[in-house]
Amino acid sequence: MAPKVVDKEQKRREIAISCKDLIFEVGIRKLTVAQAAKIAGIGKGTIYEYFENKYDIVFEIINISIEEYHQEFLKVIKNTKSTKEKIYYFFKFVLDDSDENMKQFNAYKDYLSIVLSDDNQLMKKYNDTCHIFFKEQLENVINEGIKSNELIPQAKNFIDGLLVFEKGLVLQKMTQENFDVSDVCKRFIDNLFDLIEVRDDK
Numbered sequence: 001m002a003p004k005v006v007d008k009e010q011k012r013r014e015i016a017i018s019c020k021d022l023i024f025e026v027g028i029r030k031l032t033v034a035q036a037a038k039i040a041g042i043g044k045g046t047i048y049e050y051f052e053n054k055y056d057i058v059f060e061i062i063n064i065s066i067e068e069y070h071q072e073f074l075k076v077i078k079n080t081k082s083t084k085e086k087i088y089y090f091f092k093f094v095l096d097d098s099d100e101n102m103k104q105f106n107a108y109k110d111y112l113s114i115v116l117s118d119d120n121q122l123m124k125k126y127n128d129t130c131h132i133f134f135k136e137q138l139e140n141v142i143n144e145g146i147k148s149n150e151l152i153p154q155a156k157n158f159i160d161g162l163l164v165f166e167k168g169l170v171l172q173k174m175t176q177e178n179f180d181v182s183d184v185c186k187r188f189i190d191n192l193f194d195l196i197e198v199r200d201d202k
Contacts, residue, residue: 012050015040016060024103028058028110058111059126065104066133069093073137083145084193087162090138091185094169109174131163138162155196162192 018040023031031054037044051057077086088095093105115123138159145151165188172179 008050012060013064015042015047015050016057016064019057020061020064023058023061024107028054028107028114031058055120055122059122062111062126062130066130070133070137077141083141083148083150084189084197086141086145087138087189088185090134090141090162091166091169091189094166094173095182095185105173108170112174135159135163149198151196152198158192158196 015036019031019036022035022039026035033047033051033054034044036054036057037047040047047057051060073089076089080086080089093101096102111123114120115127139156142151142156142159146153146155169181169185172184173181
């Protein structure tokens with residue numbers, strides 16, 4: 001009987017998914033490879049067949065989360081008519097206070113603290129990849145708005161500003177007790193669209 005062929009990419013994914021709740025529970029700093037192996041139901045040595053270290057597990061979980069977000073984002077904006085509504089949805093991560101989203105938000109807070117305090121180059125490199133992904137999504141939304149004559153051509157000049165603003169909202173929500181993220185976000189987007197929307201009186 002031929003030995004069973006293991007799909008390493010699928011197995012890696014399954015191990016990472018099984019560790020997702022564990023990371024939410026103990027945090028990235030306190031996570032150990034031994035804990036990950038136990039929760040995945042495999043030996044510690046087997047973990048190293050699929051991951052270099054615990055951060056590699058975290059990266060895979062983030063990868064999976066981004067894939068899920070990507071699919072959800074595309075699904076939502078497909079049925080969303082206005083560019084403004086699509087931009088609001090781009091800020092869902094920082095605006096959504098549901099229990100499930102707050103788990104991911106707090107995990108990201110833990111992740112970010114490591115990037116800032118440990119000067120982790122692997123994480124910085126990974127952040128570049130994430131930044132490119134989100135910038136591409138914004139570019140698509142803005143360019144579609146321009147093509148449909150909903151936005152003025154100069155709207156694309158605000159893409160980097162929107163990315164920076166979103167990161168600023170995340171940091172303020174993480175560090176301020178009484179920060180009204182929803183109100184600040186709404187006022188910013190309303191003012192921005194006063195500048196970039198095509199209007200009959202312009």
